[in-house]
Amino acid sequence: MLAASRFTKFTWRPGFDLVLPSVTGEGIGWAESPPLVPVARPVLLTFVGHQQGESGSQDREVVAALKDMTVAGTTDKFLFTFACKTLDTSLGAIEPGDWAHCGSRADRKSALLNSTFSLILPPSNRSLLSTPHIQARLMEALLSGTVPVILSQDLILPMAEVIDWSQASVILPIQRITELHFLLRTIPHSDVFSMKRQGRLLLQNYFSS
DSSP: OOEESOEETTTOOTTTOEEOOSSOOTTOOTTTSOOOOSSSOSEEEEEEOEEOSOOOHHHHHHHHHHHHHTTSSOSOOEEEESOOSSBOOTTOOOOTTOEEOBSOHHHHHHHHTTEEEEEEOOOSSTTEEEOHHHHHHHHHHHHTTOEEEEOOSSSOOTTTTTOOGGGTSEEOOGGGGGGHHHHHHTSOHHHHHHHHHHHHHHHHHHSOO
């Protein structure tokens, strides 16, 4: 068995290998965790990243659709950054097509603490099913009490054999990007709180060490 953060469709062995996050909530407890209320934070959706290498046509369409959300005449607020001056290289080499982290972990946490949902985009290289950067985005969202929005049904999430990630995150095929804003703003607050709470329980039960 191989336990790692990086797998491709050529190396992943279902039922044998184990995906583990590259960032854990080591030592996290309820007292140190950010509050889960108010459920709705000032920013509806956040994504800060920089795609390494050349993006595919579908990735450009996704970025265009996200940018359109910010000028759609809505009162909802978004925080989107698709290029950055400083890359976080603490997670090691960045795969071509993957979305690298921008800035420091503290900067990202500050943005996430102000957001209700946090977006996770798949690499343009669709053979990449899991990377340290994808797993780090997922863990940082949970650590901040933010609901992950995973725009892919192909990515392998940590310990998916025993965890129902649909209870702690929003998982959509990337083709539904144009519906994303409507879907997020129509999720009842009770459901958002339930996902936040489930994410906190996953951190404590599975990823605290």
